[in-house]
Amino acid sequence: MSGYKRPTTPASVERQLRQEAGFGCAKCGHPYIEYHHIIPFAEEQHFRPKDMVALCGNCHPAISKLGRDKQYEIKQAPFNIEREMFQGALVYDKRHLLFRVGGNLYENVPTILRFLDIPIIACAIKDNQAKITLNLFFRERKKIALGLGQ
Secondary structure, X not given: OOOOOOOOOOHHHHHHHHHHOOOOOOOOOOOOOEEEEOOOOOXXXXXXXXXXXXXXXXXXXXXXXXXXXXXXXXXXXXXXXXXXXXXXXOEEEOOOOEXXXXXXXXXXXXXXXXXXXXXXXXXXXXXXXXXXXXXXXXXXXXXXXXXXXX
């Protein structure tokens, strides 16, 4: 191990990439995303949003192997924006509350994602099943989805 650690993606860049992709993977719409450099960081150390795209952990490896033209096409027509929706799946272990979200693990965390005082993604084990609550809103704060798995 070389000890090299790439700098963290700036919060403003992450925010812009999430917004551009409709708050999900640009390829499939999955709500848990990573930040991909279309022009590889190893080639040019940058955090330019125009040369980056939000992708989920499932799509990221495959998309990074495509030509840059195809990567930019995916960036320009993000799944959620094109379909005005999102989709995705949480992978969890029913024996205990352990969620893998992209490259992160959440263990015994009842609220995985919160916006202001509203839990966007919350979970609990009840009757040996994971109960997932998902709250999504239009810009006008009109709820479009809630209570999956309840």
